[in-house]
Structures are given as C-alpha cells and as structure tokens.
Amino acid sequence: MIIKPKLMVEIEPNVRDICAVISAALIYYPGQEKEFLQAIRDSADKRIEELEKK
Numbered sequence: 001m002i003i004k005p006k007l008m009v010e011i012e013p014n015v016r017d018i019c020a021v022i023s024a025a026l027i028y029y030p031g032q033e034k035e036f037l038q039a040i041r042d043s044a045d046k047r048i049e050e051l052e053k054k
Helices: 014-027 033-053
Strands: none
Touching: 014 033
16 A cells, blocks of 8 residues: 555646645755656646646
C-alpha cells in the first residue's frame, strides 16, 4: 500500500492567490518550488491545448 498526501485548494483564479497557495504549500514541501511551478505550467499548457481545439 502506498499512502500519498494530497493537497487540494479551491481559489478564485488570480496570480496573487496562486502564489499564496504555493508559498503556503512550500512550508510542508520545502525545496520543491520548481516542481510545483512545473506542474502548474504543465496543467496550463494542457488546458491551453484543449481550448485551442474548440
């Protein structure tokens, strides 16, 4: 069995809120800012591709 912590946050989508969430999460995941930002970039790129197909 593998147990993984999962962080879910629901916010109004603006840059300041996203940065605040990243900063708060880094308290629990120090040194992983690059990974957080890469995951956000990947998700944004995927969504942009979906929108362009419409």
